[in-house]
Amino acid sequence: MKKVLAFPHLGDYKHPIKKLLQDLTHLEVLDTPPITKKTIALGSKNAPDSVCVPFKYNLGNFIEALELGANVLFQAGGGCRYRYYAEVQETILRDLGYDFTFIQIIGRDHLRFKELYHIFKNLNPKLTKRTFIKALLFAFFYITYLDKLDEIIRHRVGFEIEENAxxxxxxxxxxxxxxxxNIFTLTKIYYKYKKKSKKVKIKKPKNCLKVGFIGELYTAMESFANYELEKKLAKYHIEIKRFTNLSYLLWKKALFLPFMKRKVKKYCKYTLGADGLDNVYRVLWLKKHGYDGIIHTKPTGCTPEIGALPIIMKVAKEEKMPILFFSFDEQSGIEGINTRLEAFYDLLTLKKEEEYESLFRN
Amino acid sequence: MKAYLGIDIGSISTKGVIIDEENRILASSYLWTEGNPIQAVKNVLNELEKKVKDKDIKILGVGTTGSARKLIGTMLGACSIKNEITAHAIGTLSKYPSVRTILEIGGQDSKIILLEDGIVTDYAMNTLCAAGTGSFLSSQAKRLGIDVKDFGPIALTSKHPTNIAARCTVFAESDLVHKIQMGYEKKDIIAGLCYSVASNYLNNVAKGKKIVGQILFQGGVSKNIGVKKAFEDLLKTEVLVDADGHLMGALGSAILAKKNSKNEVFAFSLKNSKFETAGIECKGCPNHCEVIVIKKDGRKIDSWGNRCEKGSLIH
Incomplete structure (x- = not known):
């Protein structure tokens, strides 16, 4: 049987991941259908009720991909309940009667290159260590550049003159x-677009609102799962700082963790699982760098973030940082989210105006 | 005379006010929404028009707030469409400039707004559950066979309010049934219900918030003096209820309309136009966006709800 590969969605990372899988295996990689209400309906129908919402999205992705003929599925893991995703999803899909191979690439919390090599060697017996390293490096640079460009865009997108530029x-x-x-042309492309992105015309006031976007990783990175929160913020002409991206999770975090631990020693003695401790640190960082407010998102029942919430609230209160919490589940009513967001925007604007005026009074 | 109109369309009731340039209320109207916001707004406009008929006023701006603000705002060509939190804060501040805490319990949502020096510093709204809101009280009043308006006075006569589980509406209801069968007095049960609403609010919506004076209690439930007393007992401070407390959202949106006025005169005759809304399910992709189309006299004036460009093409 011909092997067709598929993996769940995660924002724009489907492109580098697809490229990586293609380079490594030379097999067909299926474009998992974009996330829609049907995806989440399929996911929640077949998932345990109380599981966190990324599980449901992933499961929906898998089912839709299987229906289109995929038969090798990839899932990562690690950090929190995400560890169990692969096993539980595999069981559920087998119970539904699908026939497929299930591959977990990050088992036991860490990416192990040797393991990874053997996984892909099985899929593609012609794979050499040389091409393996080359493909991984390419993906590494691809993701890094994508994240870097994203960061530049996030600073400017709220002020674009031409819509969707x-x-x-x-x-x-x-x-x-x-x-x-190859990496050489990739680098060239990146610098070309970096230059281009700075040439896109924007109208940015000097004292614009700046908001930090923190929270659980999936709801931060997958725009469907957070009801396109970043787009909405951009419509309010707000500069956005988002910490979580794939390059952070895969390598930057490990380098950065001891530093963060030292910085939040006053509040946390241990890590909180997943990005709990990181989010406590981010509140302090955002305050120090003059941000106006924070938006925190998580799926309902996300254990690490629930552990971190009281600490984040305390820090935000001490630092007098306005913070808005969102807890997302499979419901699709966006009116409530819009109301809270609008009120938060009003709060920040009025506060900023008051601060600005008092500056002149003194 | 220049005047401004503010409308607050809630799930249960629709409120409308007309203010002058000094933010004084010239006329007000308070009617049930009864599941039909468009008709309710027409009725409110009718009542307001009658009240200001003999005065020579020109309405130069319309503001809307409440859960149907977008629909009604589009319908009336409003110059300000604002969320309830901002509208309530601005409305209340115009009357009580030193207010620090606003407790608001409405038909199906409740919120707390904290202010400092006339600026909103923090707010919270109830999550998806309607526990401890007006609709809970009115459904329990029905069970006890009492008009919800009599709830407050009866509650005040009780000396020993019954303890009723407050966390969840479903549990509160089964607890209530149990207490009735046990033989508790009705007035004690009613007082217990008022306490359960107040403590539910303080434990859920106001969790972790520092409540300091001056405290104002608003929303439909604030008309219930039993709940007001329960709040005072639990917070151990005075809680103010304004006679126009239910109009604060409408007042706030009228003030916002004044700020954003485009100096176009609003005609009451608009209420005679025929407004239609239709929910269309876009079939462009499996997402099936629910697109709302609003028509005035058979002509489409606006639509929303689609997540991509495709949705705007289908009608």
Whole structure:
């Protein structure tokens, strides 16, 4: 039987991951259908009721991909309940009667290159260590550049004059990157688009609102799961700082953790699982760098974030930092989210105006 | 005379006020929404028009708030469409400039707004559950066979309020049934219900918030003096209830309309136009966005709800 590979969605990372899988296996990699209400309906129908919502999205992705003919599924893992995703999802899908191979690439919390090599060697017996390393390096640079470009865009997208100018730019960037053959051309493309992104016309006031976006990783990175929160913030002309991205999770975090631990010693003695401790640190960071407010998102029942919430609340209170909490589940009513967001925006604007005026009074 | 109109369309009731340039209320109206916001707003406009008929006023701006603010705002061509939190804060501040805490319990949502020096510093709204809101009280009043308006006075006569589980509406209800069968007096049960609403609010919505004076209690439930007393007992401070407390959201949106006025005169005759809304399910992709289309006299004036460009093409 012909092997068809598929993996669940995670924002724009489907492009580098797809490229990596193609380079490693030379097999067909299926484009998992975009997340829609049908995806989440399928996921919640077949998932345990109380499981966190990324599980449901992933499961829905898998079912939709299987229906289209995928038969090798990839799932990562680690950090929190995410560890169990692969096993439980495999069991559920087998109970549903699908026939497939299930591969977990990050078992036991850490990415092990040797293990990874053997997984792909099984899929593609012709794979050499040389091409393996080359493909991984390519993916590494691809993800890094994508995240870097994203960061530049996040600073400017709220102030674009021509609508969707940055979205178009990013889509073109991804298109060119996926076509490029080696790291050298990839780097060239990145610098070309970096220059381009700075040339896109924007109208940015000096004292614009700046908001930090923290919280659980999936609801931060997958825009469907957070009801396109970043887009909404951009519509309010807010500069956004988001910490969580794939390059952070895969390698930066490990380097950064001892430093963060030292910085939040006053509040946490141990890590809180997943990104709990990171989020406590981020509140302090955002305050120090003059941000106006924080938005925290998590799926309902996300254990590490629930542990971190009281600490984050305390820190935010001490630092007098306005903070808005969102807890997302499979419900699709967005009116409540819009109301809270609008009120938060009003709160920040009025506070900023008052601060600005009092500056002149004194 | 220049005047401004503010409308607050809630789940249970629709409120409308007309204010002058000094934010004084010239006329007000308070009617049930009864599941039909468009008709309710037409009725409110009718009542307001009658009240200001003999005065020479020109309405130069319309503001809407409440859960149907977008629909009604589009319908009336409003110059300000604002969320309830901002509207309530601004409305209340115009009357009580030194207010620090606003407790608000409405038909199906409740919120707390904290202010400092006239600026909102923090707020919270209830999560998806309607526990401890007006609709809970009115459904329990029905069970006890009492008009919800009599709830407060009866509650005040009780000396020993019954303890009723407050966390969840479903549990509170089964607890209530149990207490009735045990033989508790009705007035004690009613007082217990008032306490359960107040303590539910303080434990859920106001959790972790520092409540300091001056405290104002608003929303439909604030008309119930039993709940007001329960709040005072639990917080151990005075809680103010304004006679116009239910109009604060409408007042706030009228003030916002004044700020954003485009100096276009609003005509009451708009209420005679025929407004239609339709929910269309876009079939462009499996997401099936629910697109709302609003028509005035058969002509489409606006639509929303689609997540991509496709949704705007189908009608």
């Amino acid at each position: 940055f979205l178009k730019l990013k889509n073109n960037f991804i298109k060119e990157c996926s076509k490029s053959k």
